[in-house]
Amino acid sequence: MKKHGGARENAGRPRGVGPHGEATKPVRIPLSLVESLGSILKSHKIPLYSGRVSAGRPLESDNHVQEYVNLYKKLVPEPESIFCVKAQGDSMVGAGIYDGDLLIVDRHEEAGHKKIVIASVNGEQTVKTLLRVKGQLVLMPQNEKYPPLPITPDMEFSIQGVVKHCVRSFS
Amino acid sequence: MKKHGGARENAGRPRGVGPHGEATKPVRIPLSLVESLGSILKSHKIPLYSGRVSAGRPLESDNHVQEYVNLYKKLVPEPESIFCVKAQGDSMVGAGIYDGDLLIVDRHEEAGHKKIVIASVNGEQTVKTLLRVKGQLVLMPQNEKYPPLPITPDMEFSIQGVVKHCVRSFS
DNA sequence: TCTCTTGAATAATGTACATAAATCAAGATA
DNA sequence: TATCTTGATTTATGTACATTATTCAAGAGA
Known part of the structure; x- marks a missing residue:
């Protein structure tokens, strides 16, 4: 009878090699x-490389991986409360939101002062910065071409959600 | 012996009810x-709502879901060739790329004329629009404060990838 | 005849188990 | 002694199978 191996410390396939x-x-x-x-x-x-790369070393090198980013969880932490909408117009260019950008919106986050929100005003859907000044709500564009819009009781007004991210895609 | 059911058309749990x-x-x-x-x-x-909402109806209604977007596949179609890097500075504000934005970069896409690229120039990593004019490469900022940078043979120069998306996150 | 109860049929689901993969060291070989 | 081969051991992996869920219609009861 031939004998090999035998029960012992560290025998067998190691954990974590899958x-x-x-x-x-x-x-x-x-x-x-x-x-x-x-x-x-x-x-x-997804590898997130550091902002600066030291002299001449190629970015491909693993040396420069600062950390890994879970893009998925970053953009959609709670799938149930997220929806998307495309930005239209140029009223928010001051916030870097351009026509055609994809906005990722959280419908459950509270719409606080200075938050960028998706709102419905008299049946028109719009993206603006929300200001809350002494209980007065104002929808504030980020473009001098457009005036602020104070919300009055006679307006139909509701907030659909808070804009969490803005995604622009190139060609 | 009681008999119920029996083999027949449409018997049993239907498909697709999970x-x-x-x-x-x-x-x-x-x-x-x-x-x-x-x-x-x-x-x-992720639901993608249509850009306009007709009179007064709440956005939450399913009526307005134009389509569903697979954010994941849109941003990271090929995980192997994607990396991320944070934008620094204001040289690309004309393209809507601001300091701190997260850039999603494809390292395998060919860096063609007018593509926004991540390049390494003399050891400095930078994001610029690439121009190819009669074989001459130029890194073009999108901000009048900065001059174009023609690439000459004496420079260390390499292209790390083409910027596909720019993600800005709010508070 | 109409409604309710119940067994049979079939899909959905989770997991036990058989198999594959990876490693170590005893024994064979040079 | 140094190197190679091979069996024992242990973890990784895919899937068969037992169980659960859902539906339909036969038969019971009103």
């Missing part, structure tokens, strides 16, 4: 997402 | 992601 580097658990996933799941999970670790 | 509305398959997921997987999958369907 592709995930961590214990896993089977979870049922809709078929349509199974294929892209790999990249979905990967996207939770 | 929470996913679709057939599923068990896939192993790292334990650290299992908890947030529900919201990860949900985020693939």
